[in-house]
Amino acid sequence: MSAAIKCYRCRRRLRRADGWNFEVRNGEVVGHLCPRCQTPEENAEAEINAATIRYGYDDSGHLTMTPKF
Secondary structure: OOOOOEEOOOOOEOOOOOOOEEEEEOOEEEEEEOOOOOOHHHHHHHHHHHHHEEEEEOOOOOEEEEEOO
16 A cells, blocks of 8 residues: 655645646655645646646656656
């Protein structure tokens, strides 16, 4: 059984992923952020990233990010 994903600011549990963001450091997802806790700047950055970056994982499980063309 996997651990429940929670917002790293308010500890709210992820039930539906709509509007949630994640924070990445050195190719690893280190935290999740619920829509209530996101600043307008964080939300805008996530929308831009979603429109311009394709996310995936490499063989070692690290997050990869490549530009969308």
